[in-house]
Amino acid sequence: MGSYIDESEFVILEDDITVRKFIGQKIDEQLERLLADLLSFSSVLFSHWLVLCSGSEWRLFNGVFLMGPLDLFLKSEVLNPHTAIAGCNMDAGTSGSKEGMRSPKRACKHEDNCRGREGHKYAATNRYPSPTDITSRDWDNTDAFFVADLGDLVEQHLRWERALPRVKPFYAVKCNSSKTVLQILAEMGMGFDCASKNEIALIRDIGVPAERIIYANPCKESSHIKYAASCGVQIMTFDNEDELSKVAMNHPTAKLILRIATDDSTSFCHLSEKFGASISECNHLMECVKALNLDIIGVSFHVGSGCTDSKIFARAIEDARTVFDIGIHLGFRMDVLDIGGGFPQAGNDSLTFEEVTAVINPALDIYFPEENGVKIIAEPGCYYVASTFTLAVNIIARKIIRKAQSHSNGEEAENDKIIYYINDGLYGSFDIFCQFHNLLKPILYKEDSLDQKLYTTRVWGPTCDSFDHISDLWKLPELKIGDWLLFKNTGAYTLSTLTTFNGFHGPTTHYVISKKAW
Structure with a gap:
């Protein structure tokens, strides 16, 4: 597996905003400010330690050394603040015993320096855990968890700026x-597409000004429109006449964007079945805007999630130009084009982000040349976060079904099938993969499993519902209870759709960042 790196090769960001940096290391000032600002939110965002390691193939999260891009997780489990290491006994009545380590309700004898579950420090020895400390522990936590590489998030944004300036x-x-x-x-200056009162509140609570929010839900609850108005959120979408009446009553100063339908027949999710006005309806809708003394400033569209045909973007941009001209003819100042989402995410083999942008940029130059002064925005989601997260799940149960088949020579041979049960499922992180089966590809953690015989498998989630069925498609070796499966590109529509059905809570998330991104 390779050797452990020396402690001097990593940087630890503590929850009290202390930063130990490499001697002589030159850090980009913008990223330094970004992470410093993040640390100021540490009580909410970083309840564990965030550690930056040298080398693109190394990670260290929550005090645990992990080796290689797929070894992200499992050499040891996460450093639990209630685990006694380096002389700090979390239980005042024990000396680092397992009973003491697992008694979160009992006070830590270093109460002035330790903070319980929110940022434990090694007060007794005033040092950080060494690789020897970490690997000497007996880790037995098998809960599913995510590891999020924040450096990947930053790189996706830089990639966006290069491809869609x-x-x-x-x-x-x-x-x-x-x-x-x-x-x-x-902190990187992005705007936010919100679809509800709670999403608006979430973004406002982290200090984002109202002008960087678009309320991009064409069919809104009246109370939510009123809330948006109270927060100063002005820009919102619509696609029907009744919506205009609600806006006129609850937010008459809103800046409206008309959402049009697109040909999303080649996308996995056909959003135009739910939202979007046809081109033939647009003139009437704009006349209604005028009659209600409202203001319309632009046009939006969405080609559908999982778009597989880049030419759809070009046709939608052309349609948007037609609607722009209708608005200008009616006397509106049309100066915003929203090209929506549907951009390829990591793991999508049918289309790359650069292939899509190679179509979008020329179309924008033709129909919305830069000298016209139209502001171009988009609503990416999966593109940014899918590749940032990797999920680790544990096999919690299995059944081996022995079947006898007759060969043509009359001899019988075993044709076994293995049923696995894992500790995350469709009521947890796997819900979105009901629609996107092609993006769900398990990676085996066990090295010695690579050359083993492969079996037909059926994989179930942990709940008691038969709907919680994940896959019949994977060929896997014989794995044992306690083994791990890894799933890359799981940052989109996983954490945000978690439920607690049957009392199962979703995976925790641990954040890491590479030296390169730092």
Whole structure:
């Protein structure tokens, strides 16, 4: 597996905003400010330690050394603040015993320096855990968990700016509403696409000004429109006449964007079945806007999640130009184009982000040339967060079904099937993969399993519902209870759709960042 790196090769960001840096290391000032701001939110965002390691193949999270991009997780479990290491006994009545380590209700004898579950420090020895400390522990926690590489989030944003320099992203909060993710995106200057009162409140609570929010839900609850008005959120979408009446009553100063339907037949999610006005309806809707003394400032569209045909973007941009001209003819100042979402995410083999942007940029130059002064925005979600998160799940039970089949020579041979039960499922992180089976590809953690015989498998989630069925498609070796499966590209519509059905809570998330991104 490789050797452990020396302690001097990593940086620890503590929850009290102390930063130990490499001697002589030159850190980009913008990223330094970004992370310093993040640390100021540490009581909410970083309840554990965030550690930056040298080398792109190394990570250290919550005090645990992990080796290689897929070894992200499992050499040891996460450093629990109620685990006694380096002389700090979390239980005042024990000396680092297991009973003491697992008694969170009993007071730590270093009460002045330790903070319980929110940022435990090694007060007794005033040092950080060494690799020897970490690997000597007996870790037995098998709960499912995410590891989020914040450096990947930053890199996705830089990639966006290179590929779509004219388009300002308004991140779709519904995709992944982790406060850590939102705060990083906010610090990088992004806008936010909110669809409800609670999403608006979430973004306002982290200090994002109202002008960086678009209320991009064409069919809104009246009380939510009123709340948006009270928060100063002006820009919102609509696609029907009744919606205009609600806006006129609850937010008459709103700046409206007309959402149009697109041809999303080649996308996995056909959003135009639910939202979007046809081109033939647009003139009438704009006349209604005028009659109600409201203001319309632009046009939006969404090609559907999981778009597989980049030409759809070009046709939608052309349609938007037609609607723009209708608005200008009616006397509106049309100066915002919202090209929506549907951008390829990591793991999508049918289309790359750069292939899509190679179509979008020329279309924008033709129909919305830069000299016209139109502000171009978009609503990416999966593009930003899918590849940032990796999920680790544990096999909690299994059944081996022995079947006898006859060969043509009359001999019988075993054709076994294995049923696995894992500790996350469709009521947890796997809900979205009911629609996107092609994006769900398990990675085996066990090294010695790579050359083993593969079996037909059926994989179930942990609940008692038969709907909680994850896959019949994977060929896997014979794995044991306690083994791990890893799933990359699981940052989109996983944390945000978790339920507590049957009393199962979703995976915890641990945040890491590479030296390169730091």
